[in-house]
Amino acid sequence: MKFFKEWPISIVACLQAAALFAYVGLVGWLVSRAENWLPETPIFLNIAFFLGVFTTSALVSATLTLIYPAYVFWKERNISKSIKLILATIAWLFIFLMAFAVLVSL
Numbered sequence: 001m002k003f004f005k006e007w008p009i010s011i012v013a014c015l016q017a018a019a020l021f022a023y024v025g026l027v028g029w030l031v032s033r034a035e036n037w038l039p040e041t042p043i044f045l046n047i048a049f050f051l052g053v054f055t056t057s058a059l060v061s062a063t064l065t066l067i068y069p070a071y072v073f074w075k076e077r078n079i080s081k082s083i084k085l086i087l088a089t090i091a092w093l094f095i096f097l098m099a100f101a102v103l104v105s106l
Contacts, residue, residue, distance in 0.1 A: 013088030021096045
């Protein structure tokens with residue numbers, strides 16, 4: 001974590017947003033291809049699989065985006081930097097989403 005102390009907030013936020021965007025894209029791609037790999041299963045197993053993937057993705061997403069702001073908040077006691085980092089990550093996610101929407105619409 002100390003490695004990121006030297007970096008500007010905007011760069012750290014961009015890296016966090018890029019990692020989350022890549023993770024969501026990978027999970028989306030895997031789920032869209034799942035019916036080709038998995039056998040026909042009862043509906044309750046599909047629901048259980050979905051909930052497992054959903055909760056795991058929530059945990060991974062929160063870890064990717066909130067672990068460094070939490071470190072800054074608890075270890076460095078810098079609330080404003082932590083909040084700025086979260087807001088900058090949200091802004092970068094929005095930028096990535098808009099860029100993806102433009103690319104898809106072409």
